[in-house]
Amino acid sequence: MTTLAAGMSRRAPWGGVLLAGALWIAAYANLTLFADSVLALAALSRETHLGEAVHFFLYDTPKVLLLLTGIVFIMGIVHTFISPQRTRAMLSGRRLGVGNVFAATLGIVTPFCSCSAVPLFVGFLSAGVPLGVTFSFLISAPMVNEVALALLFGMFGWKVAALYLVLGLSVAIVSGLIIGRLGMERYLEDWVRAMHNSNPIDLALERPSWASRIDAGVVYVKDIVGKVWPYVFIGIALGAGIHGYVPEDFMASIMGREAWWSVPIAVLIGVPMYSSAAGLIPVVEALIGKGAALGTVLAFMMSVIALSLPEMIILRKVLKLPLIATFAGVVAAGIVIVGYVFNAVL
Amino acid sequence: MKNVIVLGTACCGNCENTIKLIAGAAKDMGVDIRIEKVENLQDIMAYGIMSMPGVVIDGKVVHAGSMPSREKINGWLNT
Numbered sequence: 001m002t003t004l005a006a007g008m009s010r011r012a013p014w015g016g017v018l019l020a021g022a023l024w025i026a027a028y029a030n031l032t033l034f035a036d037s038v039l040a041l042a043a044l045s046r047e048t049h050l051g052e053a054v055h056f057f058l059y060d061t062p063k064v065l066l067l068l069t070g071i072v073f074i075m076g077i078v079h080t081f082i083s084p085q086r087t088r089a090m091l092s093g094r095r096l097g098v099g100n101v102f103a104a105t106l107g108i109v110t111p112f113c114s115c116s117a118v119p120l121f122v123g124f125l126s127a128g129v130p131l132g133v134t135f136s137f138l139i140s141a142p143m144v145n146e147v148a149l150a151l152l153f154g155m156f157g158w159k160v161a162a163l164y165l166v167l168g169l170s171v172a173i174v175s176g177l178i179i180g181r182l183g184m185e186r187y188l189e190d191w192v193r194a195m196h197n198s199n200p201i202d203l204a205l206e207r208p209s210w211a212s213r214i215d216a217g218v219v220y221v222k223d224i225v226g227k228v229w230p231y232v233f234i235g236i237a238l239g240a241g242i243h244g245y246v247p248e249d250f251m252a253s254i255m256g257r258e259a260w261w262s263v264p265i266a267v268l269i270g271v272p273m274y275s276s277a278a279g280l281i282p283v284v285e286a287l288i289g290k291g292a293a294l295g296t297v298l299a300f301m302m303s304v305i306a307l308s309l310p311e312m313i314i315l316r317k318v319l320k321l322p323l324i325a326t327f328a329g330v331v332a333a334g335i336v337i338v339g340y341v342f343n344a345v346l
Numbered sequence: 347m348k349n350v351i352v353l354g355t356a357c358c359g360n361c362e363n364t365i366k367l368i369a370g371a372a373k374d375m376g377v378d379i380r381i382e383k384v385e386n387l388q389d390i391m392a393y394g395i396m397s398m399p400g401v402v403i404d405g406k407v408v409h410a411g412s413m414p415s416r417e418k419i420n421g422w423l424n425t
Contacts, residue, residue, distance in 0.1 A: 120396050120397070123395075
C-alpha cells in the first residue's frame with residue numbers, strides 16, 4: 001500500500017515536459033539545416049539525383065517522426081480524460097443529427113483499438129445511444145485518427161491533413177445519419193437487442209494525477225512510434241527513390257486526375273483489405289510519387305482503414321447481413337465522393 | 347481466497363499478459379487467488395464493460411481498457 005500512496009502523490013514531471021517541448025521545437029525549426037549539413041558532410045550536392053533523394057530522406061524522416069511523436073504524446077494525455085464510458089454517457093439519449101456530429105467528433109479523441117469495436121458498439125446501444133449515432137462513432141474512430149493525421153500533415157502538409165479530417169468526419173456523420181434514417185434496428189442480432197433494456201454497470205474510474213497522465217502520453221509514444229517508425233523509414237526511402245529517379249507521370253494515366261474511374265476502383269480494392277494507416281505509408285508515398293492523384297490515393301487509404309473483411313466478420317456477431325451490407329455500401333459511397341472532392345480541390 | 351475474472355476476447359493480446367501479471371503478483375504477495383478467463387463476447391458484455399481487458403475481483407468490475415499497473419493489482423489483492 002505504501003508504494004501505491006507514493007505513486008499517487010508523485011509530482012508531475014513538468015520540467016521534463018517543458019525541456020522535451022523546447023528540444024522538439026528546436027529540432028523542428030532546424031530540419032533543413034540538419035539535412036543540408038549531413039548532405040555537405042557526405043559531400044553530396046542537391047544538383048545530382050542522388051543528392052536530391054538523400055536530402056528528401058534526411059528532411060522528411062525526422063520531420064514526420066517529430067510530428068508523430070508530438071501529436072501522439074498529446075493524444076496519449078487526451079485519452080486519459082476520455083474513456084469509452086464517458087463517451088457513452090455523453091452520447092446516450094442524443095438524437096440523430098446533433099448526436100451524429102458529436103459521435104463522429106468524439107471518435108477522434110476516444111481511445112480505440114479495432115478489437116474493441118464490437119464491445120463499444122454493443123455498450124453504446126445498450127445505454128440508449130441510437131443506432132445511427134453509434135455508427136457515426138464506429139466509422140470515425142478508426143478512420144480519423146491521430147496517426148493518420150500526423151502522417152498526412154508530415155508528408156503532404158496541413159491542408160491535406162485538415163481536408164482529410166473534415167471529409168473523414170463528414171463521411172462518418174452522413175453515413176450514420178443515413179443508417180439511422182433507414183431504421184435498421186431489426187437487423188441487430190437478437191441478443192444485442194435484448195441487451196438494449198439491461199442497465200450496464202458504470203465503472204467508476206478514479207481521476208488520474210497529472211503525473212500518470214504524462215506517463216500515459218509517454219507510454220503511448222513508445223507504443224505507437226515504436227510500431228510505426230519502420231514504415232515511416234521505408235515509406236520515405238521509397239518516396240525519396242522515386243523523387244530522384246522515376247519519371248513523375250508514371251502512374252498518372254491509370255491513377256491520375258483525368259482517370260475518373262480510378263476513384264471507385266481504388267475504393268473497391270481497398271474495402272476488403274486491412275492495414276493500419278502506418279502500414280499504408282510506403283504505398284501512398286510510392287503512388288503519389290509516381291503521379292497518382294492525391295484524392296484517389298487518400299480514398300484508397302480511407303477505405304482500407306475504415307472498412308475491412310476481418311472487421312465485417314467480427315461485426316457479424318452483432319449485426320445481420322443486410323445491416324453490414326448497408327454499412328459497407330454507405331461508407332464506401334461516401335469515400336468515393338471524398339476522393340472526387342479531394343481531386344477537385346487539390 | 348479471491349476470485350479473479352479477466353474479461354477479453356481472443357483477438358486482444360493484452361488479456362494474456364494481464365492474467366500473467368495478476369498471477370505473478372498474487373504469487374509474490376502470497377495471496378491465494380483463482381483466475382478465470384471469460385472470452386465469450388456475450389458474457390463479457392453482461393459485465394457492462396466496453397473496452398478490454400476487463401478485471402473482475404470477487405464479482406466487482408475494478409478495471410477496463412488497458413493492462414493494469416502492478417501498483418493497481420497490488421491494491422486489489424491487498425484489500
